[in-house]
Amino acid sequence: GAVVSQHPSWVICKSGTSVKIECRSLDFQATTMFWYRQFPKQSLMLMATSNEGSKATYEQGVEKDKFLINHASLTLSTLTVTSAHPEDSSFYICSTGRDFATDTQYFGPGTRLTVL
Amino acid sequence: RKEVEQDPGPFNVPEGATVAFNCTYSNSASQSFFWYRQDCRKEPKLLMSVYSSGNEDGRFTAQLNRASQYISLLIRDSKLSDSATYLCAVNDEGRDDKIIFGKGTRLHILP
Numbered sequence: 001g002a003v004v005s006q007h008p009s010w011v012i013c014k015s016g017t018s019v020k021i022e023c024r025s026l027d028f029q030a031t032t033m034f035w036y037r038q039f040p041k042q043s044l045m046l047m048a049t050s051n052e053g054s055k056a057t058y059e060q061g062v063e064k065d066k067f068l069i070n071h072a073s074l075t076l077s078t079l080t081v082t083s084a085h086p087e088d089s090s091f092y093i094c095s096t097g098r099d100f101a102t103d104t105q106y107f108g109p110g111t112r113l114t115v116l
Numbered sequence: 117r118k119e120v121e122q123d124p125g126p127f128n129v130p131e132g133a134t135v136a137f138n139c140t141y142s143n144s145a146s147q148s149f150f151w152y153r154q155d156c157r158k159e160p161k162l163l164m165s166v167y168s169s170g171n172e173d174g175r176f177t178a179q180l181n182r183a184s185q186y187i188s189l190l191i192r193d194s195k196l197s198d199s200a201t202y203l204c205a206v207n208d209e210g211r212d213d214k215i216i217f218g219k220g221t222r223l224h225i226l227p
Binding site: 032034036042043044045046049091093095097098103104105107108109110112 | 148150157158159160161162165203207213214215216217218219220
């Protein structure tokens with residue numbers, strides 16, 4: 001399957017700062033990528049669908065002005081958490097869209113964000 | 117009703133036992149179904165896709181019941197390394213290929 005990387009793997013920041021998380025699909029052209037958030041002992045919650053060359057689609061309850069998504073190429077999507085607060089501390093995971101050859105998505109290893 | 121529901125567990129079973137998980141989904145139009153395994157602080161990894169005819173991969177068997185809208189996962193001869201959280205996932209075709217996850221079922225295999 002494809003390899004998806006995320007950077008950084010973990011980050012600690014002060015409240016009020018912005019944090020950018022990169023998601024790279026290394027060997028799979030991803031016109032669509034998904035961003036998930038997972039709180040401790042909770043499931044992965046889909047935040048938004050990132051579309052290459054166009055605006056992201058956000059799930060209900062997710063603030064688009066707070067979680068800025070940019071998908072400028074087929075291999076890179078970025079999520080910026082603006083003015084982060086402690087309640088934004090979570091595990092953020094990206095994935096590609098479905099690979100029809102294998103009928104599966106490919107997940108990045110996740111980024112653990114801690115906001116102090 | 118939540119889109120994908122699972123018993124959160126934890127399931128504590130002795131090594132060598134057989135354990136089964138069920139998962140229900142609400143969207144009758146769903147077409148693709150999956151079981152993922154997630155280890156602590158790691159990303160989910162695809163364990164199996166679930167097909168209408170059911171499928172088996174070694175000690176793991178997955179079944180789909182469309183009429184009752186549930187999928188199941190059976191693990192035989194469980195190993196200590198099977199300890200993880202098992203996530204049920206459903207692909208809602210026509211919704212940008214989104215995969216909706218259940219909360220997961222925690223499994224602890226006891227020596």
